[in-house]
Amino acid sequence: MFFPAWTLPERDRTAPARQPRKSTPVFIGDAVQPLGRDTLLLEIIRRDAQAEKDQS
Numbered sequence: 001m002f003f004p005a006w007t008l009p010e011r012d013r014t015a016p017a018r019q020p021r022k023s024t025p026v027f028i029g030d031a032v033q034p035l036g037r038d039t040l041l042l043e044i045i046r047r048d049a050q051a052e053k054d055q056s
Contacts, residue, residue, distance in 0.1 A: 019055075023048050 024044060033040040 026041060026044060030041040030044065031039060035043050
């Protein structure tokens with residue numbers, strides 16, 4: 001039988017579970033599609049960053 005010399009620390013179960021990040025799919029065309037002053041890709045990245053910041 002094999003017993004490793006190290007063990008994993010026990011997970012803190014009192015902390016709320018972190019929800020997985022839900023982002024929209026990004027297509028190559030989004031990088032060049034104009035949207036106002038910026039591109040669609042930049043708008044998607046900013047929106048995801050703001051949503052993540054709001055959750056913290």
